[in-house]
Amino acid sequence: MSVALHIENLRAWYGDAQVLHGVNLRVGEGEAVALIGRNGSGRSTLAKAIMGLVRCAGEMRYRDVPLVGLRPHRIARLGLGYVPETRDVFPALTVRENLVLGEKKGTRFTLADAYRLFPVLEERASVKAGALSGGEQQMLALARTLAGDPSLVVIDEPGEGLAPQVLAQVGACLATLRERGVAMLLIEERLTLARMLDARVAVMGHGAVRFDGPFAALARDERVMREWLSVG
Template sequence: MTPLEVAGLQTFYGKSHILHDVGLTVKEGEIVVLLGRNGAGKTTTLRSIMGLTPPREGNVRLFGTDATRMSPYRVAGLGVGYVPEGRKIFANLSVEDNLRVPAVRPGPWNTTRVFETFPRLAERRDNRGRQLSGGEQEMLSIARALLLNPKLLLLDEPSQGLAPLIVKEVFQIIKTMRQEGISILLVEQNVRVSLAVADRAYVLDDGAIIYSGSAAELAGDEERVRSMAGASAKEWVTSDI
């Protein structure tokens, strides 16, 4: 059963028309990356899928179920984890207490498994969220979503503001999640690194999909990536992720 099928999304903020007939799919076991310049509508797409900013038109199907008008907690209940832009951890809670916040669902991911996968978090389990580095906060945000034992994970800009070595570590974790059978929809500004791990790619421009296809094919066309996704020279470097 296909984890995610989105068709014809028309999403607004007030009178501002943000998404224009957006459609995409994420198949079982895939990493799909959604690229685009700042303000293209990437975060709004994830929010529309999660029910945080419901579309006025179009539909969202999750694992064969119509989830277009579902509340976020019901979307999560279908097996969808969401790691928002900016991490949104609890700054005054310890790492361990942050991990107690999600309503844990049955499955392979529990606190013990999280600390094995993220040893840095295990070392800092008593530290408050505000005492963590940006990379550690991102790991905590991902770990918290994994405790829901999702079948589909939506990641919004996981590399934002992170040092290159930490970016590599975060993307290795993303690859591990796919090996665990989790399907992933990834929103990213780091074009080269995200295309290196993704199976397929979509590019948004002014709220509309302008590319849909193989991530490897897109990665091989530097000029097209620069024009469509706004990749900077710094981002467009050889990656060994």
Template sequence: MSVLLEIRGLHAFYEKSHVLHGVDIDVGAGEIVSLLGRNGAGRSTTLKAAMGMLRCSGSVRLDGVQLAGLKTFQIARQGLAYVPEERAVFPTLTVQQNLLLGQLRPEPAALDEVWRLMPQLAARKHVAAGLLSGGEQQMLSLCRSLMGKPRLLMVDEPTEGLAPDMVRAVAQHLSALRTQGLGVLLVEQKLSIALEISDRVLVMGHGRIVFAGTSAELRADPGVRQKWLEV
């Protein structure tokens, strides 16, 4: 499997606070890699740093192209997409208008593809996004990112606060992206979901990667789970 996203020696800072300490991550095309850890471990910071939203140093390459030092909109145009935890839909705009904002260039077929993948959004295409349920807003945020035709998607806590049926729907949608050749870097708090859909998992602690392996290897390592994941 070819490496699509390659992060090397990533350090990130919030003002004077040094949060990330030399993070290395690889994500291949058609691969889901989950980034796990307790709150405050540096998972969300990693995604924001890779997206050029924080002061950072190190290397972030997408398909060999150096992204470090670029502005966030330039990084997005290179094919790296970011779905934030807070969903960030435009509440007064309709579902369809929110989706169109995610396009780099007009592509009528892109909307048809979203309606086919997410018929529940198609049924509410003319409804203001602020009137959607939390799960529907999460799916809208995810699909809006896909409208830009990214090669790799970074998703932060997509199942947070969702009902079980919507958690399952989000997991199934992320798994489907694998078959399309997209890479996915997923920050997820629900360990069962992450282990189920991920090809590999990384565990963060104190701004560093403290474990890297398969879901089966993490399941078989109670010491890592107890020290870095369990409350």
């Protein structure tokens, strides 16, 4: 499998506070990787570093194009999409306006695809995004990102606060993306979506990757489970 995203010895800071301490990670073309860990482990900071939203140093390449130092819009144009935990829809615009705003000419993921995968978005197409429920905003944020035709999507906590039925819809959407060859880095707490997608698992702790492998191997690794995942 060829490598889409290559990260080596990546460090990142908020001001003078260093959060990432030498992250090493690879995501293959069309592969799903689930990034898990305790709160404060650096997962969301890694997502922001990939998208050029925090100061970082080290080696980071997307299809052999260096990412460190690039502005976010340049990174997005290379084919990386980002769905932040905060969703960041445009509240004053309608659902349809949000989707059209993110649309790229010739995209593999059309407005019709969005409505087919998330029927509620079509039902509420003329409703302002700020009036949507949290679950509806999550679906809109994901659909809007996909309208930009990314080849790799970084998704931060897509299942947070979602009802099981909505979570299943998000999972179906991500499965469709894998079928279309889109790679994804999935930041998740409960591993529900990771299991659905048969994703490789990477465990973060104290700003570095502490485990990288299949879920079955993680479940057998008592040391990693105890030191980097268990609470209390």
